[in-house]
Amino acid sequence: MSARAFGAATLVPGAAAGAPLLLDEPLSFWGGLDPALGTIIDRRHPQHGANVADRMLMMPAGRGSSGGSAILAEALRLGKGPAGILMLERDAIVVVGAMVAAELYGCACPVALASEGDWRALAAAARLAVEAGPDGAAISADF
Amino acid sequence: MSLDLSPLDRELLSGAHGGGAAFAMRLLARFAEAVGALGFIDIEAAHVDGCLYLGRASLDFVLKLTDLGGKVRVPTTLNVGSLDLIHPELFRGPKEDAENGARLMRAHVELGCAPTFTCAPYQSVHRPRFGAQIAWGESNAIAFANSVIGARTNRYGDFIDLCCAMTGRAPAYGLHLTENRAARALVEVVSIPDGWDLEQVAVAVGHTIGRRCGGLVPAIVGLPSGASEDDLKALGAAAASSGAVALFHAVGLTPEAPDLETACGGVAPEFHLRLTVDDLRQAARSLSSVADGAPLGAVSLGTPHFSLAEFTRLMPLLDGPRPLADIWINCSRATLGELRERGWEERLRAARVTIVADTCVYIGTLTRIGAGAVMTNSGKCAYYAPANLGVEVAYGSLAECVASARAGKVVRL
Numbered sequence: 156m157s158a159r160a161f162g163a164a165t166l167v168p169g170a171a172a173g174a175p176l177l178l179d180e181p182l183s184f185w186g187g188l189d190p191a192l193g194t195i196i197d198r199r200h201p202q203h204g205a206n207v208a209d210r211m212l213m214m215p216a217g218r219g220s221s222g223g224s225a226i227l228a229e230a231l232r233l234g235k236g237p238a239g240i241l242m243l244e245r246d247a248i249v250v251v252g253a254m255v256a257a258e259l260y261g262c263a264c265p266v267a268l269a270s271e272g273d274w275r276a277l278a279a280a281a282r283l284a285v286e287a288g289p290d291g292a293a294i295s296a297d298f
Numbered sequence: 299m300s301l302d303l304s305p306l307d308r309e310l311l312s313g314a315h316g317g318g319a320a321f322a323m324r325l326l327a328r329f330a331e332a333v334g335a336l337g338f339i340d341i342e343a344a345h346v347d348g349c350l351y352l353g354r355a356s357l358d359f360v361l362k363l364t365d366l367g368g369k370v371r372v373p374t375t376l377n378v379g380s381l382d383l384i385h386p387e388l389f390r391g392p393k394e395d396a397e398n399g400a401r402l403m404r405a406h407v408e409l410g411c412a413p414t415f416t417c418a419p420y421q422s423v424h425r426p427r428f429g430a431q432i433a434w435g436e437s438n439a440i441a442f443a444n445s446v447i448g449a450r451t452n453r454y455g456d457f458i459d460l461c462c463a464m465t466g467r468a469p470a471y472g473l474h475l476t477e478n479r480a481a482r483a484l485v486e487v488v489s490i491p492d493g494w495d496l497e498q499v500a501v502a503v504g505h506t507i508g509r510r511c512g513g514l515v516p517a518i519v520g521l522p523s524g525a526s527e528d529d530l531k532a533l534g535a536a537a538a539s540s541g542a543v544a545l546f547h548a549v550g551l552t553p554e555a556p557d558l559e560t561a562c563g564g565v566a567p568e569f570h571l572r573l574t575v576d577d578l579r580q581a582a583r584s585l586s587s588v589a590d591g592a593p594l595g596a597v598s599l600g601t602p603h604f605s606l607a608e609f610t611r612l613m614p615l616l617d618g619p620r621p622l623a624d625i626w627i628n629c630s631r632a633t634l635g636e637l638r639e640r641g642w643e644e645r646l647r648a649a650r651v652t653i654v655a656d657t658c659v660y661i662g663t664l665t666r667i668g669a670g671a672v673m674t675n676s677g678k679c680a681y682y683a684p685a686n687l688g689v690e691v692a693y694g695s696l697a698e699c700v701a702s703a704r705a706g707k708v709v710r711l
Contacts, residue, residue: 166332190353224456228355250332251457254325259358 156281156297161273163285163292166245167253169263172284173238175277176210178202184223184230184252193235211283212237213274217246227252231262239265239285241294243274267292301330302337310465318368318409322464329458335469339431343372344463345419345443347435347455349379349406350661351399359457360405363464369410371466375419376411377436379403382656383415384631403656411463415656416630418531418603420447428553431474433462437544438602438678441534444545446527448553450474453544473545479554480563481547483511487520489575493711496522496529498695501677502578504533505585508541510571517547517561520573525551528608535602536677585680585693588671590708592692595670597621597703598659599696600628601679606636608696613642615700616649622706624650624668625699631655650703660686673702 179201182188187197193208207230217223227249230236236256240249245268253264265287269277273294277283280296301307309315310323330338348356380399381389389396407413414422419434420442426432426449434440434451443449452472454462462468472478485507490499499522507516530548537543547555555561599612604627612627627646629637634655637643646653660683671690674680680693692708702709 167328222352222456224458225352225356228359229353232355232358245332245334247329247332247458248456251325251329254328255355255359255457258321258325259355259362 159276159296159298161269161277161294161296163241163267163269163287163294165287165289165292166242166250166268167257167264167266168287168289169239169257169265170286171211171239171263171265172282173209173211175280175283176202176205176207176212177278178212178214181216181218182214183218184226184248188226188230190226190230190235191233193230207237208235209238211239211241211285213241213278215242216244217249223248224252224255228255228259231256231264232260236262236264239267241267241269241277241285243269243271265292267294269294301327304338307338307467310467316368317366318363319371319464321363321366322368322461323467325457326461326465326467326469329461330469333469333471335471337470338467339470339474341372341433341462341466341468342430343424343426343432344370344374344459345377345432345434345436345439346374346406346411346459346463347377348457348460349376349403349415351380351395351402357398357402357405360402360409360460363460364405364408368464370463372463373424374411374463375414375422375424376403376406377415377439378417378657378661379415380657380661382654384634384655388654414630414632416603416632417658418605418630421603421605421630422632431468433459433468435459437538438531438535440544441538441546442531444473445534445547445552446530453542479515479545480565481515481517481561482567483514483516483569483571484567485511485516485518485571485573487518487573490522491575491579495695496525497532497675498582499578500525500529500533501536501693502581503573504536505540505677506573506577506581507546508537508539508543511541511543511569513542514569515545515547516543517549517555517558517567519549519558521548521551523550526607528605531602532677536681539678539681582693585677586691587684588690588692588708590710592690592708593670594623594673594702594707595668595689596623596672597625597699598672598674598679598683599625599676599699601658601660601674601676604629604633606633609633609637609642612696612700613645615697616645619704620648621650621703623703624652625703626652626654626659628654628658671708673699673708675699
């Protein structure tokens with residue numbers, strides 16, 4: 156097993172680790188995620204049926220209704236949310252959902268902005284650990 | 299990226315204005331960074347779309363603010379809740395949901411929000427002025443405030459609308475800024491089907507704009523000059539359901555569009571859409587999932603909430619034989635008060651009308667609709683009802699809705 160380090164920007168601080176789950180398309184949590192199970196329920200989504208719980212969710216961008224923030228917060232409250240989220244574009248809905256869960260329930264779900272050039276390597280890792288602090292985020296990938 | 303914080307912002311963050319404001323400002327600062335805002339602006343008012351009970355997290359959020367003794371810092375109106383507090387007997391869900399739903403509504407009032415419980419706050423005394431900076435939730439209200447009034451808000455939602463209310467601040471980005479309000483798409487209504495009323499035109503144009511204009515602000519030319527505020531309400535609601543439209547300009551009708559050049563800010567639009575009779579008919583047809591003549595379970599009107607002017611248009615249509623299907627009409631409790639003053643409630647009841655206040659039939663917590671389709675004059679209701687209520691839907695004009703209720707099946711005029 157080898158390890159590699161990557162840099163990222165912090166959107167929501169925290170530390171977490173998990174196996175990556177790469178989404179091929181943006182996901183609207185509202186109407187797309189069952190917060191009680193952590194399952195992707197949007198039938199048109201390529202990862203329909205996958206479970207986000209405890210995974211390092213790699214979603215390039217956000218999508219859809221602002222109702223997604225409450226759904227993400229609810230999934231995190233129930234322990235069925237992702238361990239952390241990596242994105243390529245800033246997304247307010249995801250950030251608000253993760254922040255609210257952290258503030259209300261102390262569930263750390265760090266959200267970090269990765270670089271497009273690192274994306275494929277990150278997705279190929281067996282496990283990703285993210286430490287997102289005020290001055291930036293560090294991702295360590297085990298292969 | 300660092301935010302430019304004013305002395306007030308720093309006070310809010312430090313807790314000088316209470317724990318609730320500090321909590322809200324902390325969240326708002328993260329949000330501002332995520333949307334790329336550089337600082338904050340003052341807002342005059344807020345409209346909060348947080349009263350629908352979607353799960354424990356939404357209730358816990360508001361309870362945290364009440365526990366901290368928080369109060370809103372600007373006049374704040376409330377969107378619909380999960381139940382009708384005036385007619386609680388209409389609720390048809392689990393008892394626990396009713397309790398949590400009512401608790402969520404009351405907790406918002408405890409924060410100092412006005413118990414308006416309407417998706418059409420612009421029909422009330424709380425209507426903002428032209429140019430006002432506001433933070434509104436609820437897609438149709440956002441479209442109306444920006445477009446028809448010329449107030450300025452982004453599409454705020456989940457938690458953030460309330461954070462703006464608790465701080466009186468909003469991130470300076472998007473539609474708060476003049477440079478982002480100019481039209482980038484030109485929508486030309488070239489021809490209109492014979493016999494259509496203006497509301498049908500508005501719904502068909504709105505539905506198409508939502509689907510076709512993406513994130514571009516549209517300028518519409520060719521809408522009949524007689525289009526009323528309720529027609530523009532229907533247009534915005536349809537466009538904000540089929541798409542993410544937060545602002546449209548109707549040239550000659552809305553305040554930031556006295557002419558096309560002004561609406562476009564002097565820059566040529568990058569996208570051009572021409573709508574003909576065929577396009578509008580097609581759009582209207584796509585909102586119905588049943589054929590003409592299909593049996594009707596109910597008619598649902600007032601998505602967004604029915605205005606007094608709409609009731610005035612409806613009353614003469616109700617004269618005649620008692621309908622075979624129920625008619626549900628959603629309106630604000632303020633409009634309900636006006637109906638009572640006019641003595642219209644009795645006449646409405648005699649015509650099989652049930653008035654719903656504080657909430658909306660299409661949310662699905664209220665009624666078991668009888669077998670058959672639901673017919674509506676609302677593009678928004680037609681868009682969401684199939685998923686929310688699990689019903690087939692027919693879209694038609696107000697007159698067609700009443701004629702269909704009377705016949706117990708979908709009738710075209």
